Amino acid sequence: MTETLAPEIDSRDPASFPWSVFHHRHPVLIERVANALPRPSAQRDALDALLVESTSGVVTAPDVESLRHEPWPWWRPEYRGVPWGETPFLWAESYFYRRILDAVDYFVPGPWRGIDPYAPTKAAELAGHPVDEELAALDDLATRPLDEQWDALVRSSLWGNRADLSFQAGPSAGTGVGGVIADQTPAFRALLHDRPAGAVHLIADNAGRELLPDLILLDHLLDAGLATSVVLHVKPHPYYVSDATPADVLAAIARLGAAEGRASAVGERLAGFVRAGRLELRAHEFFCGPLPYQAMPADLRAQFAEAALTISKGDLNYRRLVGDRLWHPTAPFAELTAHFPGPVVALRTLKCDVAVGLSAATVEALDATGKAWRTTGEYAVVHVRA
Incomplete structure (x- = not known):
């Protein structure tokens, strides 16, 4: 199998991107969480202790009590007592974010239970002026030919993945757009336009400025009859910094409804789709774990098996979909996702070391730039496995 040829990514090398996440990005995130709300000293001390532990x-x-509600052995006992950098990066990064929730008493009965530590940052982004400008652009989009509208909606959802609040905290965040380096948008379109309409599932990534274009795309699928129903999979509780939860979906729909022009109509339709059951929110615990999708439980696998198409959004979902391993970038996307129970489309901007499904010529050209093209967020892929 291809999987045996690619080692899991870890963060032991100080010159690696994963090492920079723990040593450069995470201190910024810890400071934000500590200062976003007037936290008691015990929580601040717990956050500081987590940072020291995870970096040194x-x-x-x-x-143990705080993990009792989680039904799978995610937080691997064999890694306890092992240096953080020597554990798989996907596991270690996930565990770091899980431990943040413990530090801020998210699961503990009391006044801090259920308070999203990232809510202030999410709310500020959703209310920001850039969102007003992006939503206003919908009015112009409505005047374009249908094919152009489709391409624009897909590109908006794709590049919306750059609006990742944890990525913005890191020094590797790029400012430009390098382009789509693997583009199977025509195959994506064919799955929806050239087949009878069915249920479409979307595995969401980030809230705010990424979730808004995702919702607009889903509204288009329902309003145009390209999907009979839509299931939107989100996190049941906060996970990585800006990951979308049910509360974030409702906030985004309200933000659309409160806007002007076409955005307002989209928000009203989406609210109606939720009421009618045509847009359903689901929040499986598996989405807040460090396991690849190949290890998804039977009940979640059955849900995706019933979908006519599943759209996977973002970097973390991509890592879990193909495996967080040092694949050769020409490794076939279809082969690495053969385990997934049904047709799947991946919309992802590159913000980590994992890269697959590229042509040899593309890899050669990107390597020749001398840039860290895998991690800057300047490049994107649209991959399809029908």
Whole structure:
């Protein structure tokens, strides 16, 4: 199998991107979480201790009681006592974010239970002026030919993945757009336009400025009759910084409804689709774990098996879909996603080391630039496995 040829990514090398995430990005995130709300000193101390542990110590276990609601052995006991950098990066990064929730008493009965530590940052982004400008552009889009509208909606959802609040905290964040380096948009279109309409599932990534174009795309699928129903999979509770939860979806629909012009109509339609059951929110616990989708539980696998098409959004979902491994960038996307129970489309901007499904010529050209093209967020892919 291809998987045996690619080692899992870890963060032990100080010159690696994963190492920079733990040592450069995470301190910024910890500071934001600590200062966004007037936290008691015990929470601030717990956040500081987590940062020290994850950058210079070994993995320790959180309070066992706080993990009791999670039904899978995600937080691997064999990694406890092991240096963080020597554990798989996907696991370590996920565990870091899980431990943030413990540090801020998210699961503990009391006044801080259920308070999203990233809510202030999410709310500020959603209310920002750039969102007003992006939503106003919908009015112009409505005047274009249908094919142009489709391409624009897909590109908006694709590049919306750059609006990742954890990515923005890192020094590797790019400012330009390098382009779509693997583009199977025509195959994506054919799956929806050239077949009878069915249920479409979308695995969401980030809230705010990424979730808005995702919702607009889903509204188009329902309004144009390209999907009979839509299932939007989100996180059941906060996970990575800007990951979308049910509350974030409702906030985004309200933001659309409160806008002017076409955006307002989209928001009203989406609210109606939710009421009618044509747009359904689901929040499986598996989405807040460090396992690849190949290891998804049977009940979630059955949900995707019933879908006419599943759209996977973003970098983390991509890593879980193909495996967080050092694949050769020409490794076939279709082969690495053969485990997924049904047709799948991946819309992703590149913000980590994982890269697959590229042509040899594209890889050669990107390597020749001398840029860290895998991690800057300047390049994107649209991959399809029908």
